Amino acid sequence: MEAEDDRVTVVVASRNRRADLLASLPVHRAPVILVDNASTDGSPDAVEAACPDVRVIRLPRNVGAVARTVGVRAATTPFVAFADDDSWWAPGSLHDAAAVLSDHPRLGLVCARILVGPEERTDPVSELMAASPLPQDASVPGEALLGFVACAAMVRRSAFLAAGGFDPVVRFPGEEERLALDLAAAGWAMSYxxxxxxxxxxxxxxxxxAARQHGIARAATLTALMRLPWRDAVGELRGVAAQSQSHRSGVVRGLREAPAALRRRRPVPAEVAAMRRLLVRW
Incomplete structure (x- = not known):
């Protein structure tokens, strides 16, 4: 399929989703880099046979969301759009997102509206983003964000890499928050x-x-330890643990991994912490 915009590469990270990949990869309207997280179902071979234009990077072990960082490093375009093995950008949207980033040099990331399933229901997360209470910067379009959904994000490659990309502590799921905090700390705007x-x-x-809740709670714990002021971090852990037994077990799992998070601890500036508190209260 012809590329929409030569400024964009699509990066897909996947593990053991051969059927999903073979259905979604041909739909992308940009060069694609697939980073395979040590699949055991023959995904890389199947993709290379069916989609010879897709560049496949095979990782020797599952590194979670860090695979996306590997893909961004391999890309050479100024903008990178992320997709999951079960998602794709609508016709024209890769070009439109690239145009927004190109026209607004303060923007580090654009998050798209997500339509779910054949019935194209708006994802509840997109509805929340549309109602963001954060103060809007008149110099950039859309609603101001301090978070995003990876499969619906296009990033400015230079900003993403300078912020460290997705890290090996959080890995997956819930990998977006730490990166969003670091982009904001570096002065980058993010918009829905x-x-x-x-x-x-x-x-x-x-x-x-239950497994998803466990993983999200673990990620929230590790992100809090890495980036939040101590008072905010303690409040975050208490709030997450109070949600369910699965969340509590995820917090415990995160605390067991605390040494790795604390070695990377770098609290965000006061203004970013204040933005996050506003979101938490909202």
Whole structure:
């Protein structure tokens, strides 16, 4: 399929989702880099046979979201759009997101509106982003963000890499928050732009809800230890643990991994912490 915009590369990270990849990869309207997280289902071979234009990077072990960072490093375009193996950018949206980033040099990231399934329901996360309470910067379009959904984000490659990309402490899931905090700390704006659209047809091969809650709570714990002022970090851990037993076990798991997080501890500036408190209260 012809590329929409030569400023964009699509990076997909995947593990053991061969059928999803073979369905979604041909839909992308940009050069694609697939970073395979040590799949055991023959995904890399199948993709190379069916989609010879896709560049496949095979990792020797599963590194979670760090695979996306590997893909961004391998890209040479100024902008990189992320997609999951069960998502793709709507026609015209890669070009439109690249144009927004190109026209607004303070923007480090654009998050698209997510339409779920064949019925194209707006994802509840997109509805929350559309109602963001953060003060809007008149110099950039859309609603101001301090977080994003990776499969619906296009990043300025230089900003992403300078902020460290996705890190080996959090890994997956819940990898977005630490990166968003670091982008904001570095002065980059992030916007939700509803005119830009991503389609997401959730794979039947997904984590059960309890496992997902456990993973998100673990990520929240590690991110809090790495980036939040101590008072905010303690409040975050208490609030997350109070949600459910799965969340509590995720917090405990995160605390067991605390040494790795504390070695990377770098609290965000006061203004970024204040933005996050506003979101938490909201």
């Amino acid at each position: 732009v509803k005119e830009v659209v991503v389609h997401h047809h959730p794979s039947p091969s997904r984590q059960p809800p």
